[in-house]
Amino acid sequence: MNRATIARAVVAGASLAAMPAVAATFGEMPQIAGLVRDARLAEISGLTASRRAADRYWVHNDSGDRAELFAIDSTGAVVARVMVDGYAVKGTKKPVDWEDVASFEENGKAYLAIGDIGDNGGVRPRVEIVVIEEPDIAGATAQAPVERRAQIAWRTRFRYADAPHDAEALAIDADAGQALIVTKRTYPPMLWRVPLRSDGEATAVALGPLRVPASNEPEPPASLRVRPRQPTGLSIDRTGSQAAVLTYRAVWLYARAPGQSWAQAFATEPQVLPIAGLPQGEAIGFDASGTHLYVTGERWPAPLIRYDWKSVARPSSR
Template sequence: MPGPHPRKYRLRLAFAMLFAMAMAACSREQPVPEDEQRGTRLAGVLIDPQLDEISGLAASRRHPDVLWMHDDGGNPERLFAVSTRGARLATLRVEGVTKTDWEDMASFELDGRDYLLIADTGDNGGLRRSLQLHIVEEPRRIENARLRPAWSIAFRWPDGARDCEAVAVDAKAGQILLISKRRQPPELFSLPLRPRGTALQTATLLGRLQGVPQPDAEAVRRNPQRARLDSQVTSADISPDGRTLAVMTYRWLLLYGRRGDESWGDAVARAPRFELLPWLPQAEALGWSLDGRHLYATGEFIPAPLYRITP
């Protein structure tokens, strides 16, 4: 069996060193007064080998201090229950679906039930003619188990294939939001949360995200490959109060606030609040805490920090 690619090996070695420092910082973490908790804190570290390639994250609405996560394509159809300190608590197999490229997830409440949405929307090659969203009800207990979707949605884009790694759910509006990854400015689409029947849906374009930071000429000169990636959207989530859409790129956290009852298309037409993300090994997973005060964020490789960001 061939050994790891030298560059990947060096990256993992660097991550391991950073992990050691992160663990030391985590062990020193002490509670602080509420009014001093602005900014970014290390909540925990993902070290379980099962949690490699995490690409989606959502806070449980049923179980306190539990995050749901899933990994990327090429792995079994499964969800992980993970503590807010980064420990894997349970693994749940999702039956009756085929995993092509799971890229994001969201949690929401509908008609008194708690659900998780899994987005099988990755399309690096731009070849998929249809994509799938799977909705499962949150289990009552945190334990190894098997789940089946409560419903699934098959859809297509209105004008050709595109990669998408960011979804969010506005349950009050009965709407799923999807954000394209590579196009600039990123495009915002919507789908119905509970479509009638099982017919193939077509996503509706709502608008384009304004104010996404772009690399300057010096950044392009220093590292053109990194500069091209920095503004690509990899995750999104709507705050529990329905007022703020958080969008993650490989480098930035963007916060689009909604005024009154305006549409999300109008909200993203204004420049967002944004801040630089803390160091993450390929930032791919982001989700609001249940109380809406924090965002949890992590990356795709292990060891990986699990951050709690208070915007």
């Protein structure tokens, strides 16, 4: 994404005023947890907490990079690099447009799902989710980083039911056997469901629009291709009780009640967490406990910011 274009969009939307949050869960003033200083990570586009290593987070770059992921600690220091073998799209070993990553567990194994779902021009007839087993990086530190190789466990190729869409936001609901995707250039943003596994080409099904936080200002015109409230990342916590949507200007936090569907949860008024100190937020993820929320993005060195849970009752586990 062109940074100058994004900067103009953020300025254009600077007057978008968030209304009071429905539920005060995370504190609205984030902390600077650290900086991602590794020059190999100049355009971070996805972030997810490891299922196998405490205090470790998987990240990857945006389009044009190799099929590789990096693990960082909670200060932004790189502790591991993983190269994905056997990746080939249209004769090249590079992904088309990796935009997000989500960790999950299935049958006792930890996996990483990578969303090759970016489509700036709205021309890709099909996109895909690539799944690998999460590598073991136990003991890896910034002082003793490790390198691993991973094989593709499976790929889920799919098309949208209506037309191609650009998306940068992916999460996995392993209990339901589905991936959740939020499209970027529709307004309001649309929630889609894709089967986590599919024998053939799957079809993404629209679940409904997201409720966009109320604002005193109108949405910028559709002619402005990059708008401040476009979703650029998605994460759901391990209890399945909350989801965080990242935009260029804020985080939208949706609570999910027991028995409620994701479509119903995303139709409720979200809590708004303003972004500070991050010019181009593109990656978001809860930690393993769901009490910290990390955000970073496409700048080098990239600030790693953290929102902390306030002293209120936690949602019950599902």
